[in-house]
Amino acid sequence: MAFRLSNNLIGILNAITFLLSVPVLAAGIWLGVRGDGTECERYLTGPIIAIGVLLMVISIAGLVGACCRVTWLLWVYLVAMFVVIVVLLGFIVFAFVVTNKGAGEAVSGRGFKEYRLGDYSNWLQKRVENDGNWNRIRSCLQSSKVCKSLQEKRESWDEFIRTDLSPIESGCCKPPSSCGFTYVNSTQWTPGGANSSSDPDCNTWGNDASALCYGCSSCKAGVVATLKKDWKRTAIVSIVFLVFIVIVYSVGCCAFRNNRRDNHNRGGYNKQGGYA
Structure with missing residues (x-):
């Protein structure tokens, strides 16, 4: 039996x-x-x-x-x-x-958070900072058009700052708030302001849809924040x-x-x- x-x-x-x-x-x-x-x-x-x-x-x-x-x-x-x-x-x-380790930082007067790569574990940092890995991730982000939904919106500044952006949208589709850029639309910004050179990402940002902030440290941080969330869910499952x-x-x-x-x-x- x-x-x-x-x-x-x-x-x-x-x-x-x-x-x-x-x-x-x-x-x-x-x-x-x-x-x-x-x-x-x-x-x-x-x-x-x-x-x-x-x-x-x-x-x-x-x-x-x-x-x-x-x-x-x-x-x-x-x-x-x-x-x-x-x-x-x-x-x-x-x-x-x-x-x-690591979490998004609330920005005063904004409905979204911003992310810094240095806040996360060294292992995750090294994975995304590796040129070979990041080139594949960047190509993936560009081909999947993660910023397309923001590009299609025509929001006013007041509407935009209340938007709940995902970590990748916050890090890859707009420049860091510390740059002090002038808002045109969700993915178009005019460089300038007193703090425009305080963050290396400010010089990396480009208004071209294929550039944006895909090369920024904030974009890598947004990817890591997304990975962290997905990995925790995967670990629970x-x-x-x-x-x-x-x-x-x-x-x-x-x-x-x-x-x-x-x-x-x-x-x-x-x-x-x-x-x-």
């Missing part, structure tokens, strides 16, 4: 996992073959396909090992699951550590997933033990009469 229960349960769980892996893998392949895909989508193609293939291979190993009583395959499945548990646990701890994986792993251990016991009883050696 224990054999039936544990093996059937692990089979059902892995059948569900296999079905979930199919749309994940299909989405990754679809993003890769799209002719009009953005740089962001192409950047995600590899990881999505890898996750889909990993889920599919592990679920097939667990499904065949449990339902067909293939002990060695079930052993491989348990080793793979253990590695996934360790990696997932490491990611959760790492995500909370690197996202512990990962905790739930980790609990599920641990339960599946425990059931798999029971199925593995029962497989060995069943194989031993059917073909093992007994003390009274040699091989059964």
Whole structure:
């Protein structure tokens, strides 16, 4: 009875996992073959396909090992699951550590916050300050047109300062408030003012839609702030997933033990009469 229960349960769980892996893998392949895909989508193609293939291979190993009583395959499945548990646990701890520091700063009289790269963890700072990484991120931001919604608005100054901008919109689509630029529209500003040279980002800003503040430190800070928020959400979801994986792993251990016991009883050696 224990054999039936544990093996059937692990089979059902892995059948569900296999079905979930199919749309994940299909989405990754679809993003890769799209002719009009953005740089962001192409950047995600590899990881999505890898996750889909990993889920599919592990679920097939667990499904065949449990339902067909293939002990060695079930052993491989348990080793793979253990590695996934360790990696997932490491990611959760790492995500909370690197996202512990940093927050947006409220600006007097503004409805949005502004972000400084130096407020965040050194690891995140180094990742976005790396030229190779930032060139890909910048290309992704430009191709996805994150500032397009602001460019299409024709707000007055009073309306603009009450706008709740996202970290990337605040850091990449407008110059820092410390520059003292004169507002024309959401993405058009006239340089000038007493504080115009106090921040290096003031000289980096450009009114051209392909430039704006994509090269600014504030833009990098906005990206890091967004990553921090997304990573924390991902870490919380990962905790739930980790609990599920641990339960599946425990059931798999029971199925593995029962497989060995069943194989031993059917073909093992007994003390009274040699091989059964």
